Amino acid sequence: MEKDTLINIGTCINIEDKQKNEILDTKPLAARITDYLQTEIINNNLKPGEQLKETELAKLFGTSRAPIREAFRMLERNGFVEVVPRKGAFVRRYTTKEIEDIYKVRCALEILALEIALSRLCNEDFIKLEKLISNMAEAMNKGDVKTYFKYNVLFHRNFFHIADNPVLNEIFERLSNPLLGLRLKSLSLPESLKESYMEHINIFNAIRERNVELAKKYLEAHIVRAMKKLKQCVAENCK
Incomplete structure (x- = not known):
């Protein structure tokens, strides 16, 4: 059961250092970016109130900004990020x-x-x-x-x-x-x-x-x- 529980929780308890190339390639790109950013937030590598920069993330993942913005929306729905119109996405501060x-x-x-x-x-x-x-x-x-x-x-x-x-x-x-x-x-x-x-x-x-x-x-x-x-x-x- 321990192994199954780990799988069910997914990235939300993966608190080991994780690079983007370790994320499963079978997932859609936006989901992989979401997993990566969630892990960074949980690890406190991204701090509450810190802005997530579209340009840097697009360069990191070798993609356009569209999947990055989709990931931001997913993170906002999950409670990890706050998207402020005309300002950008920020790690949510509770x-x-x-x-x-x-x-x-x-x-x-x-x-x-x-x-x-x-x-x-x-x-x-x-x-x-x-x-x-x-x-x-x-x-x-x-x-x-x-x-x-x-x-x-x-x-x-x-x-x-x-x-x-x-x-x-x-x-x-x-x-x-x-x-x-x-x-x-x-x-x-x-x-x-x-x-x-x-x-x-x-x-x-x-x-x-x-x-x-x-x-x-x-x-x-x-x-x-x-x-x-x-x-x-x-x-x-x-x-």
């Missing part, structure tokens, strides 16, 4: 109010996914969640924020995978994916990795005990703390 609104909905969606997942959880699912926790621990001990974040995202995505509700999953990804870059940055705040890991341990232990209410309680507390970290990151303009 306000603390927008983050709070998104996280309130995310919390409700993820608690629902967890509740459904726990009613369907089999031993194989549990073993894979346990492996993700182990991978998170290893990355935390190394201080490897990017690798920790990858397994963190997979841990949460697995609730939706197990729940097997495509509508729920689609809404969740549409809300949460544009904030992946901010979430990655927030994990660099002091003590964030350790706090995050301990919260995931609490969630995992409640899942192991099949204690639905306790798992939901720990998950909600984790999401609320993560929201506060994101708001702090935006307020302090984290690098």
